[in-house]
Amino acid sequence: MRLHNDYSDDGVFWRGGAWPPYDDRGMEEVGRVVATCHRHRIQVVPVVPYFSIYEYHPEVPGFAENADQWTRSADPAGTLLHNPVRNGEYGVQMCPMSGWLEKRKRDVEKAYREFGFDGIYFDWVEPLPCNNRAHAGGLHSGTDGVIDLLAWTRRLIGPGGVLFLHSGIGVTPIVFENFGDVLITMEDLAYRQEMLRLPDIPVTGFLGEDLPRVPCPSYRTDLNKERNQNNIAVWVALGVFPMWRATGPSTATTGGPGYDLTLKLFHTFQPYELENYRLHHALSGAVRTGWEDIYGAVYGSPDQALVVLSNVNAARRRNVPWRVEPEALVTKLRRGSE
Numbered sequence: 001m002r003l004h005n006d007y008s009d010d011g012v013f014w015r016g017g018a019w020p021p022y023d024d025r026g027m028e029e030v031g032r033v034v035a036t037c038h039r040h041r042i043q044v045v046p047v048v049p050y051f052s053i054y055e056y057h058p059e060v061p062g063f064a065e066n067a068d069q070w071t072r073s074a075d076p077a078g079t080l081l082h083n084p085v086r087n088g089e090y091g092v093q094m095c096p097m098s099g100w101l102e103k104r105k106r107d108v109e110k111a112y113r114e115f116g117f118d119g120i121y122f123d124w125v126e127p128l129p130c131n132n133r134a135h136a137g138g139l140h141s142g143t144d145g146v147i148d149l150l151a152w153t154r155r156l157i158g159p160g161g162v163l164f165l166h167s168g169i170g171v172t173p174i175v176f177e178n179f180g181d182v183l184i185t186m187e188d189l190a191y192r193q194e195m196l197r198l199p200d201i202p203v204t205g206f207l208g209e210d211l212p213r214v215p216c217p218s219y220r221t222d223l224n225k226e227r228n229q230n231n232i233a234v235w236v237a238l239g240v241f242p243m244w245r246a247t248g249p250s251t252a253t254t255g256g257p258g259y260d261l262t263l264k265l266f267h268t269f270q271p272y273e274l275e276n277y278r279l280h281h282a283l284s285g286a287v288r289t290g291w292e293d294i295y296g297a298v299y300g301s302p303d304q305a306l307v308v309l310s311n312v313n314a315a316r317r318r319n320v321p322w323r324v325e326p327e328a329l330v331t332k333l334r335r336g337s338e
């Protein structure tokens with residue numbers, strides 16, 4: 001279970017940098033939910049609070065005193081960079097190369113210890129340039145600060161804690177990935193109007209990865225079911241599984257046709273325990289089909305193979321010929337002139 005509550009129109013939400021994040025009743029409710037999950041041994045998907053690495057909400061006490069010193073700036077005037085959402089905002093962008101880093105660590109530790117969370121979820125896991133002269137002599141990136149925060153958090157939660165990394169950019173530095181357990185990615189594709197196609201997937205979505213990828217579903221509300229149906233058809237051929245509500249942006253409520261599709265997908269694959277298989281994805285050439293828009297992938301193990309066929313065309317296909325290419329399943333070793 002994941003607590004993600006960074007904005008709500010009714011004003012009841014966890015403001016970046018706030019402690020306590022809720023009134024007494026709200027704090028008790030979070031504690032009750034955490035305890036209930038632990039009582040039912042919900043450990044596989046831990047209760048995780050959401051933290052944005054960069055956002056500090058202006059309504060939080062202390063903001064006025066510290067914002068000018070800690071803010072990330074991109075112009076000579078040091079204009080504050082607000083991240084608006086509907087009638088409010090998520091917060092103002094701070095720079096992890098400032099006193100904000102220690103503040104953020106204290107926020108994370110308080111939440112982790114007082115609620116007994118099993119892990120941490122960071123959004124904005126990316127380096128952002130800053131020219132605030134209070135932090136460095138000139139233009140600098142937030143890279144060292146992000147590494148510091150992630151390394152510190154890994155020490156806090158230990159090797160058994162779960163660290164979600166969420167990145168809005170197509171390529172996340174691998175040094176960031178080294179600290180995490182899973183990478184939430186492809187959010188840059190979530191708002192697009194066109195239907196997702198396999199060539200749109202960044203190559204880092206399935207090659208050379210260090211962590212399992214979890215793509216963001218389509219956030220659009222028009223044709224939501226069709227969009228997520230299409231996305232799943234593309235992703236599943238690459239061994240990538242989507243997550244969360246799938247009905248709109250992060251402020252939308254959970255549920256809807258896209259969400260049901262995601263749950264159905266997990267239920268279908270759950271009995272196979274795919275972590276014990278080796279994936280040969282759609283671009284590996286392991287499966288040939290009779291249609292260009294029907295992709296094939298193989299999950300192989302010493303005991304059995306699971307072949308996945310995926311139709312990314314809206315039209316139904318019948319009588320689909322397919323075959324597995326055994327030589328594509330083998331890693332060939334070349335020695336000398338052989």
Ligand SMILES: [Zn+2]
Nearest residue numbers: 095097130135
């Ligand atoms: Zn800075």
